[in-house]
Amino acid sequence: AQTVTQSQPEMSVQEAETVTLSCTYDTSESDYYLFWYKQPPSRQMILVIRQEAYKQQNATENRFSVNFQKAAKSFSLKISDSQLGDAAMYFCAYRESGGSNYKLTFGKGTLLTVNP
Amino acid sequence: NAGVTQTPKFQVLKTGQSMTLQCAQDMNHEYMSWYRQDPGMGLRLIHYSVGAGITDQGEVPNGYNVSRSTTEDFPLRLLSAAPSQTSVYFCASSYGTGGGRYGYTFGSGTRLTVV
Numbered sequence: 001a002q003t004v005t006q007s008q009p010e011m012s013v014q015e016a017e018t019v020t021l022s023c024t025y026d027t028s029e030s031d032y033y034l035f036w037y038k039q040p041p042s043r044q045m046i047l048v049i050r051q052e053a054y055k056q057q058n059a060t061e062n063r064f065s066v067n068f069q070k071a072a073k074s075f076s077l078k079i080s081d082s083q084l085g086d087a088a089m090y091f092c093a094y095r096e097s098g099g100s101n102y103k104l105t106f107g108k109g110t111l112l113t114v115n116p
Numbered sequence: 117n118a119g120v121t122q123t124p125k126f127q128v129l130k131t132g133q134s135m136t137l138q139c140a141q142d143m144n145h146e147y148m149s150w151y152r153q154d155p156g157m158g159l160r161l162i163h164y165s166v167g168a169g170i171t172d173q174g175e176v177p178n179g180y181n182v183s184r185s186t187t188e189d190f191p192l193r194l195l196s197a198a199p200s201q202t203s204v205y206f207c208a209s210s211y212g213t214g215g216g217r218y219g220y221t222f223g224s225g226t227r228l229t230v231v
Contacts, residue, residue: 009156035219045206045222052217091158102147102166102212103174104220108158 002027004094006107013082014115020067021077021110023092030054031097034068034075035104040088048090051075053097079112087114118142122207122223129197129230137192137226139207145221146212148190152176152203153225159206165190166212197230204228 003026013019025034036048051059051068058066063083067076079086092107123138141148149164161174165184179201181193190209194201207223 004158006158033217043204043225043227045208047219050219102210103149103161103164104208104210105161106151106159108156 002029002094002096002105004092004105004107006090006092006110008110009108010111010113012113012115013079015082015084017082018078018080019082019112021079021090021092021112023075023077023107025073025075025092025094027073027094027096029096033095033097034066035093035095036064036066036075036077037091037093037106038086038088039091039109040085045091049077082114084114084116087112120207120209120221120223122205122226124226125224127226127228129194129228131197131199131230133197135194135197137194137205137207137228139190139192139209139223140188141190141209141221142188143209143221144187145209146187148184148207148209149174150180150182150190150192151206151208152201153206154203162192162205194228199230202228202230 005024032053034051038046038048049061049064063080065078089109091109094105120141150162151159153159160176163182165171171182205226208220210220
């Protein structure tokens with residue numbers, strides 16, 4: 001079974017600084033999707049960024065970017081110019097690409113605090 | 117607005133009571149699923165469905181029951197509530213083969229307390 005590991009239960013960053021959240025995963029598949037979700041105190045799950053495994057180029061969404069290392073099975077999230085609104089729980093998630101396995105597997109999350 | 121509607125938002129149950137958490141989506145998504153979120157545990161899959169009439173167990177199915185009679189609805193039933201089922205529950209849906217490309221849509225969650 002696929003597993004997703006987030007080794008940092010908590011992280012903190014100063015406003016306007018850069019922070020990187022780590023995620024590793026275990027799979028025997030060659031084609032899959034990886035996601036980062038943000039969960040603010042409102043509890044809503046918000047998709048931050050998505051990466052397709054067959055694409056070598058790292059995904060970027062404004063201040064959010066990923067470092068996808070397929071051979072190392074690593075998928076870290078970099079948040080640049082951190083803002084107070086970035087404070088949230090962040091979850092890394094994995095899903096297979098083909099077949100009929102549509103399940104989304106989550107890591108345990110990293111709680112990000114942004115200090116003014 | 118299109119999306120996943122999850123009700124209720126909050127619920128308190130007594131041990132042994134039963135209840136149904138409702139989930140409905142209007143995006144014609146084939147795939148629907150239920151997760152529970154507990155502190156330090158992330159989101160764990162309870163049950164999922166890849167289409168009407170088809171359901172299967174996830175990682176933590178004990179004490180829960182599901183059915184999928186229509187594409188739109190995927191209710192989660194707690195048969196006899198236990199304090200260990202105190203959690204936040206999320207319903208999520210996606211396209212089947214396109215789910216990875218188009219992403220998953222989550223409901224707003226249900227905070228359930230069993231006393």
